[in-house]
Amino acid sequence: xxxxxxxxxxxxxxxxxxxxxxxxxxxxxxxxxxxxxxxxxxxxxxxxxxxxxxxxxxxxxxxxxxxxxxxxxxxxxxxxxxxxxxxxxxxxxxxxxxxxxxxxxxxxxxxxxxxxxxx
Amino acid sequence: xxxxxxxxxxxxxxxxxxxxxxxxxxxxxxxxxxxxxxxxxxxxxxxxxxxxxxxxxxxxxxxxxxxxxxxxxxxxxxxxxxxxxxxxxxxxxxxxxxxxxxxxxxxxxxxxxxx
Numbered sequence: 744x745x746x747x748x749x750x751x752x753x754x755x756x757x758x759x760x761x762x763x764x765x766x767x768x769x770x771x772x773x774x775x776x777x778x779x780x781x782x783x784x785x786x787x788x789x790x791x792x793x794x795x796x797x798x799x800x801x802x803x804x805x806x807x808x809x810x811x812x813x814x815x816x817x818x819x820x821x822x823x824x825x826x827x828x829x830x831x832x833x834x835x836x837x838x839x840x841x842x843x844x845x846x847x848x849x850x851x852x853x854x855x856x857x858x859x860x861x862x
Numbered sequence: 863x864x865x866x867x868x869x870x871x872x873x874x875x876x877x878x879x880x881x882x883x884x885x886x887x888x889x890x891x892x893x894x895x896x897x898x899x900x901x902x903x904x905x906x907x908x909x910x911x912x913x914x915x916x917x918x919x920x921x922x923x924x925x926x927x928x929x930x931x932x933x934x935x936x937x938x939x940x941x942x943x944x945x946x947x948x949x950x951x952x953x954x955x956x957x958x959x960x961x962x963x964x965x966x967x968x969x970x971x972x973x974x975x976x977x
Contacts, residue, residue: 786970838964847898
């Protein structure tokens with residue numbers, strides 16, 4: 744069963760506008776972590792933001808914020824004031840179960856959303 | 863954030879040869895590193911978990927004899943693609959995280975082209 748779902752293969756946004764990239768996840772474990780990474784055409788994976796399942800507040804990092812709705816199992820990425828340099832692939836990922844108890848676990852990635860920022 | 867390097871960034875080799883890819887954590891120690899593979903326009907798929915001082919854990923469908931992983935130190939893991947074939951051509955990328963930290967940082971990746 745797919746654990747991370749990104750339903751938007753591609754998105755367009757005008758420069759300086761905000762955009763929301765959708766991500767839903769599936770897990771039965773109460774402890775998990777959610778990540779967003781940016782992958783430009785060069786291929787590197789750039790860490791953007793992290794949300795722990797027990798975090799009370801939505802994570803924010805500069806222009807990035809994560810709209811975490813636990814009951815809906817969604818972790819949408821919001822990019823405010825889009826810039827041309829934001830054009831890239833964006834991946835949502837999940838880490839499960841508790842890494843402290845069972846050792847470090849790899850990430851499971853969604854299929855990605857290609858964001859294109861238009862001038 | 864933490865820095866992970868990967869070498870080489872790009873390699874072209876002939877079919878039947880072996881290629882070694884290095885993944886290094888530059889400013890932290892990593893007891894565990896992960897190797898992923900990414901086909902064009904696809905997502906990252908976990909190949910194996912590299913554990914320092916012990917055998918790697920491979921995902922289902924990944925041939926351990928073809929993709930040899932060695933994690934000999936706390937800052938270095940290597941992936942060797944043995945007897946490479948054109949279908950092994952892909953983007954290989956590693957990740958690691960600092961001890962007790964959640965965030966995994968990725969190396970810049972290695973593009974492998976097997977002719």
